[in-house]
Amino acid sequence: MIEEKGILFVLSGPSGVGKGTVRKALFENNINLQYSISATTRNPRSGEIDGVDYFFKNREEFEMMIKENKLLEWAEFVGNYYGTPVDYVKETIDSGRDVFLEIEVQGAMQVRKAFPEAVLIFLIPPSLEELKNRIIGRGTETEEIVKGRLDTAKVEIEMMSAYDYVVVNDQVDKACERIEAIVQAEHYRRDRVEISYKKLLEVE
Numbered sequence: 001m002i003e004e005k006g007i008l009f010v011l012s013g014p015s016g017v018g019k020g021t022v023r024k025a026l027f028e029n030n031i032n033l034q035y036s037i038s039a040t041t042r043n044p045r046s047g048e049i050d051g052v053d054y055f056f057k058n059r060e061e062f063e064m065m066i067k068e069n070k071l072l073e074w075a076e077f078v079g080n081y082y083g084t085p086v087d088y089v090k091e092t093i094d095s096g097r098d099v100f101l102e103i104e105v106q107g108a109m110q111v112r113k114a115f116p117e118a119v120l121i122f123l124i125p126p127s128l129e130e131l132k133n134r135i136i137g138r139g140t141e142t143e144e145i146v147k148g149r150l151d152t153a154k155v156e157i158e159m160m161s162a163y164d165y166v167v168v169n170d171q172v173d174k175a176c177e178r179i180e181a182i183v184q185a186e187h188y189r190r191d192r193v194e195i196s197y198k199k200l201l202e203v204e
């Protein structure tokens with residue numbers, strides 16, 4: 001019997017589009033995906049827990065992870081490092097389970113190179129105005145960081161065509177449904193859903 005590997009799904013998109021919100025809603029629906037917790041040098045926001053939301057590191061620790069090839073991808077984003085620990089991703093995929101990354105665009109492009117079979121999903125806002133409202137509305141960043149993230153967002157949106165799928169986050173539940181449909185479609189495409197086609201064809 002051939003061992004089936006899991007699929008690596010990557011959700012990316014501009015800052016403030018709602019990646020974290022959509023990801024949390026997806027996982028509340030018990031979707032059968034394993035979330036890969038990232039490492040970062042940014043300070044925890046109120047309520048964020050080390051080892052749950054992120055592995056919080058100082059710059060020295062993060063740079064050591066880079067040096068020791070412990071990251072599948074990493075990027076510097078508006079003044080902080082972010083990266084995906086490689087061992088968890090590899091072990092989970094090898095065990096046949098799907099992994100879900102929520103990362104920014106530079107990192108997604110690195111995943112594309114390192115893992116060409118990964119499925120890249122780009123989340124877009126209904127408009128740039130709405131994106132701005134969402135970043136400001138979240139109220140977690142200073143005015144300067146908000147500006148940095150909005151400037152970066154314009155560059156990031158230009159990378160949309162490098163993705164396998166584009167999903168509009170107009171409403172969280174609708175965005176989740178679209179992503180769930182992509183996950184299902186990718187399983188069908190890889191012939192991993194246990195449907196007996198023979199049986200189907202037998203039906204008159």
Ligand SMILES: Nc1ncnc2c1ncn2[C@@H]1O[C@H](COP(=O)(O)OP(=O)(O)OP(=O)(O)O)[C@@H](O)[C@H]1O
Nearest residue numbers: 015016017018019020021134137138169170171172
């Ligand atoms: N569909 C939506 N409609 C309205 N508001 C939304 C929607 N999705 C997310 N939001 C809101 O937008 C803000 C930004 O969302 P979130 O933090 O999930 O974005 P993000 O893409 O993960 O941002 P970052 O990349 O900066 O971490 C939050 O206040 C969230 O509640």
Ligand SMILES: Nc1nc2c(ncn2[C@@H]2O[C@H](COP(=O)(O)O)[C@@H](O)[C@H]2O)c(=O)[nH]1
Nearest residue numbers: 015038039074075082083084102103104107
């Ligand atoms: N390249 C990577 N980007 C990541 C990773 N984890 C999160 N992110 C992205 O960083 C920005 C900022 O996140 P925030 O929590 O400070 O708002 C956002 O776009 C995240 O998706 C990662 O491991 N690698």
